[in-house]
Amino acid sequence: MNRYPLWKYLLILIALVFGGIYTAPNFFGESPAVQISSAKSTVKIDNAMTTRVEQALQQAGLKDNGIFYDFNGLQGTVRARFDNTDTQFKAKDLLEKTLNTDPADPTYTVAFNLLSNTPKWLQSLNALPMYLGLDLRGGVHFLMQVDTKAVLSKRIQGLQSSVRVSLRDKEIRHTGISRDGDLLTVKFRDAETRNAAKALLASQMTDINLQDVAGDNTDFAIQLSLKPESLKAVVTEGVKQNITALSKRVNELGVAEPIIQQQGPDRIVVQLPGVQDVARAKEIIGRTVTLEVRLSDESVIGAIDDNTAVPFGSELFKVGRGAPAILYKDPVITGDYIAGASASFDEHQQPAVSIDLNGDGGRKMREATRNKIGKKMAIVLFEKGKGEVLTVATIQDELGSRFRITGMGTPAASADLALLLRAGSLAAPMDIIEERTIGPQLGVENIKQGRNSTLYGFAAISVFMIAYYMLFGFFSVLALSVNLLLLVALLSLLQATLTLPGIAAIALALGMAIDSNVLINERIREELRAGKSPQKAIEEGFGHAWSTILDSNVTTLIVGLALLIFGSGAIRGFAVVHCLGILTSIFSSVFMSRGVVNLWYGRQKKLSSVSIGQIWKHSDDAAK
CATH class of the missing domain: 1.20.1640.10 (Multidrug efflux transporter AcrB transmembrane domain)
Incomplete structure (x- = not known):
């Protein structure tokens, strides 16, 4: 039974x-460790870093309890575990000097951290301890407000430029484009021209609403506005881009498990367990990263090295994937004009990066490249006041609002570049509206x-x-x-x-x-x-x-x-x-x-009683 x-x-x-x-992993505790992460967006840490760290520690006579490589989808990190804090401090000083040849401009960030002592056989089963939140481990908490109005204003401004360029390219004349909040009004002299413009914009821009505006016989106009779902998508993508940028930045702080998540439609929560230096955290989070597209100086001929004379109005870049290069100081466009970037493949199925510019950026790019076919163009990332060349490409044709960068080598390289182009800078400014330190x-x-x-x-x-x-x-x-x-x-x-x-x-x-x-x-x-x-x-x-x-x-x-x-x-x-x-x-x-x-x-066939305490039939009965 x-x-x-x-x-x-x-x-x-x-x-x-x-x-x-x-x-079981929750009972093994943690050991002192150091974490090596990239201090520059253009420098990627791979598994080879573990060998460099291991050799440096062996040469210095510092014993480690394991060196681990981890990739979180944005950047790679290397962590080395030690027996005690004394060895941890010595290892941090050693690795900072060994890995960074220029202390004033470090390539790698070496930070203190803690690693679980869980045995490897348990880790191979994905048996890991729970993470401790901010209130249990201490750290800093920021609640940040994204300026969504700036995101929308930037999108409407780009839409205005796109409308102007599209009409001009098709030689459709208008008498003015005005903006009132989130609405654009384009005026024409006659109904025929208005209808042609309306048909053109409707075919090119699927995310807008078009509506005729009633006027007198000499004033024909159409009114443009972003569709509600497009407005919502603009804000959502802006917040997501800020989250991606913040994720890349807090990686430098050595936080094992930062919490960066959206709260509501326009707020971002940043929790950094184990971080006590609020000033350092603010500096990283609020860091300014900008992108620029520059043309190569055509007057420089031959190989470029430290002895090459740099013409007036140009600049020598020695750091980056496409360096060395001498580029004009005046940029063609900046990262503000980049609306999107994604990894793709060219017609030969080779890795490439597809870039979308807003209307104004497309116009600038078209004017700059029209007479520069066969010349070189570079994308430069400016971070901490210094520029690094991400890529140098040859202009194959006149470029506009959409173009491709080919010759990336591997799909991973194209994905990395697309990520930098998308998240190199914040989509909109943010204000810290709440700050707590535990x-x-x-x-x-x-x-x-x-x-x-x-x-x-x-x-x-x-x-x-x-x-x-x-x-x-x-x-x-x-x-x-x-x-x-x-x-x-x-x-x-x-x-x-x-x-x-x-x-x-x-x-x-x-x-x-x-x-x-x-x-x-x-x-x-x-x-x-x-x-x-x-x-x-x-x-x-x-x-x-x-x-x-x-x-x-x-x-x-x-x-x-x-x-x-x-x-x-x-x-x-x-x-x-x-x-x-x-x-x-x-x-x-x-x-x-x-x-x-x-x-x-259950195995007792004839069970006469069970041990379940006193059983009363009625309140005045005796206990059985």
């Missing part, structure tokens, strides 16, 4: 092994209090359950332990960031889980009071309690999902742990608990 088939016990065993493996000691205290509250609560529940329900209480405590084990394992597997609200959600999950076991035990007691045999009471007790447990957990899960969907920040963190806790609670309280009871009592 109360026996599980073998496959159910195997499922429980698999769940226990899973929980043990993915919970000290590391406060984080340690928060961890201690959260751990103690969970531990003491678990101990109190265990004592009560065993004292009140005896052996069945012990089974409930065992199921509660499995619930906690699986919950921590899932959070670690998902690489969730644990915060104070998350600890509160864990405590709540334990309370809800033990409530389910109390319900099961009381149902079994009711069946025993009704005169059922112990085996029958166990079977019907679990069966009757299941529907009630399911109903209560489903309704609570709906609330958790609502918090997850509509909440943000700490509320979402609470909701994630809360929803996972409900799922593990159902498994442990019903499936796991029933399995232990079946294993203990």
Whole structure:
């Protein structure tokens, strides 16, 4: 009657092994480490850096406990782990001197960090500890407001320039283009010209609305506005571009797991756990990066080196992928004119980068390249006041609003260049509207209090359950332990960031889980009071309690999902742990608990009693 088939016990065993493996990394602690990241957008760290770091440490007699390479989709980093902080400090000084030949203009950033001591065999299974949030580890928090009006104004300005260029290229004459907020009005002398312009703009610009404007016999006009979905897309893309740019920048701070995410339509949250230097963080986040497209100086003939004479009005660039090069100081266009860039392939299926300019940028590019076919043009990135050549290309034809850069070599190189062109600078200015600094000691205290509250609560529940329900209480405590084990394992597997609200959600999950076991035990007691045999009471007790447990957990899960969907920040963190806790609670309280009871009592054919505490038939009856 109360026996599980073998496959159910195997499922429980698999769940226990899973929980043990993915919970274990949280108990190994962390070791001091240093992180090497790129200080320049044009310098990419690859796996070869691990060999350079290893050789430098060996030559200096500094022993490491492992060197690891990691690529986060934007930039690569190398981390070296050590036994103690003394070796960590020595390694940082050594690597800063070894890797950076010019201390005034460092190529690489070497920062302190912490690495988990999880064994490699666990790491190979993706068993890693949970990340600690800002309130548990300390660090800085910024809430930044993106100037969406500037994003829209820039887009409308580009649209105005595009309309002017398109009409001029097709020799459609107008009497003026005026702007009123987000609306553009183009005036014409006659209806025929207006209709021709309307047809042209409708075919070239699918993201705008066109509407005739009523006027007198001498004033024919059309009104242009971006479609609502286009306006929303402009703001969304601007915020995403700022997030991408910020992600690249905070990489220099040595933050293991920064949180950079959108909050609402126009705000960005930046959390940097472990960072205490607010001034340094502000400097990195607010850094200005600009792009320029320049023509090569045609008067310079032959190879270029340090002894080459630089003509007046030109500039020598010695750093970058396409360096050395002598370019005119006056740029053709700047990064402000680049509307988009993406990795693509040319007609020979070779890697390339497709670039889209706004209307004004297309006009400038067309005028600059019309008589420069066969000449060279370079894209230069200016960062920290110094310029680096990203690429030098030969002009094959007159360029306009859309053109391609070929000869990139590999798809990875084209993707990197497209990323730099898109995210080299912020799409719109941002203001810091909220700033908080949390000290590391406060984080340690928060961890201690959260751990103690969970531990003491678990101990109190265990004592009560065993004292009140005896052996069945012990089974409930065992199921509660499995619930906690699986919950921590899932959070670690998902690489969730644990915060104070998350600890509160864990405590709540334990309370809800033990409530389910109390319900099961009381149902079994009711069946025993009704005169059922112990085996029958166990079977019907679990069966009757299941529907009630399911109903209560489903309704609570709906609330958790609502918090997850509509909440943000700490509320979402609470909701994630809360929803996972409900799922593990159902498994442990019903499936796991029933399995232990079946294993203990199910093999006894003639069971006369069960250890479930006192059972009262009526208030004045004696205990059985």
